[in-house]
Amino acid sequence: MARIARRQCLEMFRSGRLGTRASAAAAGQAALPSPRDAIRARYFPNVVLRTHENRPVRFYDDLIRDKVVILNFMYARCDGVCPSITANLVKVQTLLGNRIGRSIFMYSITLKPEQDKPGALAEYAAMHNVGPGWLFLTGDAADVELLRRKLGFVNPDPALDADSAEHIGNIRYGDERRQLWGACPALATASWIVESLGWLDGGSKGL
Amino acid sequence: MRKNKPAREKERQTATRNRRELIEARLSRRALMKLGLLTSGGYLIAKNGLSARASGGDPQSPPTRPFIEPLPIVPVKQPVAGLTPDPTVAPNKAAGEARTRNHQALARFPPRKLYEVHQRAGLVSMSPDLPLQHIWGFDGITPGPTYIARYGEPILIRNFNDLPADNGGFGLNEVSTHQHNGHTPSESDGFPCDFFGPGRFYDQHYPNMLAGFDSTHPPNGDPNEALSTLWYHDHRVDFTSQNVYKGLAGTYLLFNDRDTGDETTGFRLPSGQFDVPLMVSDKVFDENGQLFFDLFNLDGILGDKFLVNGKIQPFFEVHPRRYRLRLLDGGPSRFYQFFLTDLNSPDTPLPFWQISNDGNLLPKPIQVTSVRISVAERADIIIDFSQFAGRSIVLENRLEQTDGRGPTGNLLPAGRGDRVLRFDAVLPPVADNSLHPAAITKFYDLPALEPPRVVRRFRFERNNGQWAINGKFFDCNDVRFRVQKNSAEHWVLQNNSGGWQHPIHVHFEEFQIVSRNGRPPQAVERSRKDVVRLGFNEEITVFSRFRDFVGPYPQHCHNTVHEDHAMMLRWDIEEIGDQRTEP
Numbered sequence: 001m002a003r004i005a006r007r008q009c010l011e012m013f014r015s016g017r018l019g020t021r022a023s024a025a026a027a028g029q030a031a032l033p034s035p036r037d038a039i040r041a042r043y044f045p046n047v048v049l050r051t052h053e054n055r056p057v058r059f060y061d062d063l064i065r066d067k068v069v070i071l072n073f074m075y076a077r078c079d080g081v082c083p084s085i086t087a088n089l090v091k092v093q094t095l096l097g098n099r100i101g102r103s104i105f106m107y108s109i110t111l112k113p114e115q116d117k118p119g120a121l122a123e124y125a126a127m128h129n130v131g132p133g134w135l136f137l138t139g140d141a142a143d144v145e146l147l148r149r150k151l152g153f154v155n156p157d158p159a160l161d162a163d164s165a166e167h168i169g170n171i172r173y174g175d176e177r178r179q180l181w182g183a184c185p186a187l188a189t190a191s192w193i194v195e196s197l198g199w200l201d202g203g204s205k206g207l
Numbered sequence: 208m209r210k211n212k213p214a215r216e217k218e219r220q221t222a223t224r225n226r227r228e229l230i231e232a233r234l235s236r237r238a239l240m241k242l243g244l245l246t247s248g249g250y251l252i253a254k255n256g257l258s259a260r261a262s263g264g265d266p267q268s269p270p271t272r273p274f275i276e277p278l279p280i281v282p283v284k285q286p287v288a289g290l291t292p293d294p295t296v297a298p299n300k301a302a303g304e305a306r307t308r309n310h311q312a313l314a315r316f317p318p319r320k321l322y323e324v325h326q327r328a329g330l331v332s333m334s335p336d337l338p339l340q341h342i343w344g345f346d347g348i349t350p351g352p353t354y355i356a357r358y359g360e361p362i363l364i365r366n367f368n369d370l371p372a373d374n375g376g377f378g379l380n381e382v383s384t385h386q387h388n389g390h391t392p393s394e395s396d397g398f399p400c401d402f403f404g405p406g407r408f409y410d411q412h413y414p415n416m417l418a419g420f421d422s423t424h425p426p427n428g429d430p431n432e433a434l435s436t437l438w439y440h441d442h443r444v445d446f447t448s449q450n451v452y453k454g455l456a457g458t459y460l461l462f463n464d465r466d467t468g469d470e471t472t473g474f475r476l477p478s479g480q481f482d483v484p485l486m487v488s489d490k491v492f493d494e495n496g497q498l499f500f501d502l503f504n505l506d507g508i509l510g511d512k513f514l515v516n517g518k519i520q521p522f523f524e525v526h527p528r529r530y531r532l533r534l535l536d537g538g539p540s541r542f543y544q545f546f547l548t549d550l551n552s553p554d555t556p557l558p559f560w561q562i563s564n565d566g567n568l569l570p571k572p573i574q575v576t577s578v579r580i581s582v583a584e585r586a587d588i589i590i591d592f593s594q595f596a597g598r599s600i601v602l603e604n605r606l607e608q609t610d611g612r613g614p615t616g617n618l619l620p621a622g623r624g625d626r627v628l629r630f631d632a633v634l635p636p637v638a639d640n641s642l643h644p645a646a647i648t649k650f651y652d653l654p655a656l657e658p659p660r661v662v663r664r665f666r667f668e669r670n671n672g673q674w675a676i677n678g679k680f681f682d683c684n685d686v687r688f689r690v691q692k693n694s695a696e697h698w699v700l701q702n703n704s705g706g707w708q709h710p711i712h713v714h715f716e717e718f719q720i721v722s723r724n725g726r727p728p729q730a731v732e733r734s735r736k737d738v739v740r741l742g743f744n745e746e747i748t749v750f751s752r753f754r755d756f757v758g759p760y761p762q763h764c765h766n767t768v769h770e771d772h773a774m775m776l777r778w779d780i781e782e783i784g785d786q787r788t789e790p
Contacts, residue, residue, distance in 0.1 A: 152503030156506050156611070166671060168505065170672055179377065183445075184773055191682075192683075199445075
């Protein structure tokens with residue numbers, strides 16, 4: 001490898017030419033993406049999905065942008081953890097009442113888009129007495145897989161990750177405008193999930 | 208048990224070596240571009256063999272030069288003459304106080320020193336090779352100021368939340384500051400659900416009393432329960448990892464008439480400028496050099512840059528004498544095993560002395576060649592730099608960890624680990640009035656154990672990616688069990704999460720390990736502790752007393768990503784306890 005004088009190298013570091021934009025940032029150059037844009041670029045691909053009502057939606061533009069959301073992954077024929085999660089989220093929806101679909105949006109994305117076409121998801125939603133304002137989503141398999149990875153519903157053990165029955169049973173909640181993103185177990189009590197969402201409205205808890 | 212694939216391991220080692228060689232070769236930008244290793248934007252190209260996490264999509268920090276800035280010595284927090292309005296036993300809601308419960312002991316232990324601290328945004332440099340970083344800090348710095356307190360000298364800190372609404376990408380501007388791990392009444396402990404928003408304050412009363420003052424050892428408590436190295440950090444439920452990563456943490460030291468803070472008295476431990484807290488944390492920076500937090504990570508967050516007291520890989524010029532260094536793993540998720548390494552002779556083991564575990568002085572100093580700490584664990588060590596006069600010695604982490612699951616169990620070869628801090632023994636000789644650790648035959652006795660009132664079992668589990676204890680998830684309102692005030696219990700901690708490790712923290716009193724996998728604790732684990740590493744498929748029984756105060760406290764995994772995802776439970780100390788054995 002090339003040998004360069006130490007002094008020369010240090011000068012380059014100091015001048016910000018190697019490896020950093022320290023001097024640029026210090027000089028106030030505003031070339032960086034906003035944190036909100038950085039989050040969007042990293043986590044929210046704007047892929048087109050299809051709702052259980054067979055309506056095409058863009059993931060970021062239509063589902064995430066400017067919204068408070070609850071997100072999870074499931075599939076219709078899952079007989080492991082999914083039915084109890086869906087039943088729990090129905091309780092959450094009941095507790096939140098007409099805020100769902102207005103100020104808070106619920107999304108369940110299928111892990112098996114080949115099986116779960118919009119019709120199958122509509123059937124699933126009806127079977128679980130899911131109310132309006134909560135969307136079940138399917139789409140191109142590659143897009144769904146991209147979303148799953150971007151949103152971190154991934155097991156670090158590849159063998160477990162490949163096993164749908166072991167899929168991640170958490171929900172993400174967040175407020176896109178305020179860059180607030182948290183997560184909790186989807187099987188936490190419905191009242192606790194609602195309380196967690198309440199935090200996004202600000203305020204304090206205290207016992 | 209987790210299998211570590213040799214190919215992946217080799218890839219990781221290659222990556223580490225490549226990055227180190229690139230930085231150490233001091234290549235010019237043009238040379239790097241010629242080699243195809245640098246983008247026109249000035250960043251190393253992320254490709255397999257360069258990224259420590261080559262198989263994932265995580266960002267890789269831009270290169271930074273090691274050992275070009277001195278170790279920051281964190282300022283000592285100074286008291287104020289008075290607080291307006293005066294502290295009150297009941298929460299002063301009219302004045303904007305967010306506390307919800309009365310002080311239990313304010314009248315009995317009136318504060319002799321008052322402090323005022325403001326949690327606010329700050330702009331700091333973590334390396335001259337990176338842009339300035341937007342952090343949240345106590346008084347706007349990270350680590351926050353160091354509190355120096357004494358047993359028998361109660362203090363009160365008025366803690367203001369001046370954090371901005373704009374979080375810059377991560378963090379929630381609601382806070383609950385935990386004092387880890389004082390004998391502190393619940394309402395001042397920093398319980399995760401006692402958080403409050405901006406524009407308000409919270410009075411935290413630290414009696415600085417030894418455990419047992421109102422029960423087993425009246426009126427002053429059990430001297431063998433003394434703590435020395437504590438820290439404080441945000442504990443806001445579900446957002447602790449983000450807020451602490453953003454900077455909300457600092458050190459709190461406690462002295463008494465034995466561990467005096469004066470090396471000419473008491474135990475005669477190195478004092479003053481020779482007594483230095485070292486808060487170690489790992490972080491990652493994005494392609495623009497901005498501090499990066501992976502919001503959508505459930506497993507645990509590893510950084511590829513190592514910071515001590517807020518600077519990436521600083522150097523520390525020392526005199527050729529003994530120093531007391533207080534190591535703390537500030538998280539968020541990494542486990543460390545620290546060695547001293549002379550890079551000119553990396554295979555020569557360099558012994559030093561460990562004197563405490565989790566800030567609790569051991570029965571006596573133990574000579575070691577490494578210390579292992581997981582998140583929130585502390586280890587006070589004594590290094591005699593007179594043996595290294597004129598030389599440079601590196602504090603090196605050789606414990607391999609490649610993801611949030613925990614260390615792989617492999618030790619990296621000496622000189623091939625993470626170089627965290629470099630000691631340069633270049634300053635002139637000065638007086639050393641501290642005692643040689645070998646001459647210290649006793650610090651404290653371990654308090655005697657008594658039969659437990661109840662034995663409770665806790666399984667730390669992972670079900671479909673959901674972190675759980677005994678199959679249940681954290682809920683602020685769910686009191687999982689009630690401990691009887693002034694009683695003792697055994698807690699059996701089991702790791703059923705398969706392939707994961709968890710640093711388990713119990714708030715309030717220090718515990719003692721009774722057994723680890725059926726065997727009595729060895730060496731430095733024969734101590735009082737407040738965090739215990741729970742390895743793959745391990746079972747650890749701990750003994751603890753719950754004296755003097757009442758109210759809610761948590762037990763949780765201190766991998767802050769796990770604790771934020773419900774691997775926590777609430778227990779309350781009450782006058783009458785329950786008998787739940789699997790709460």
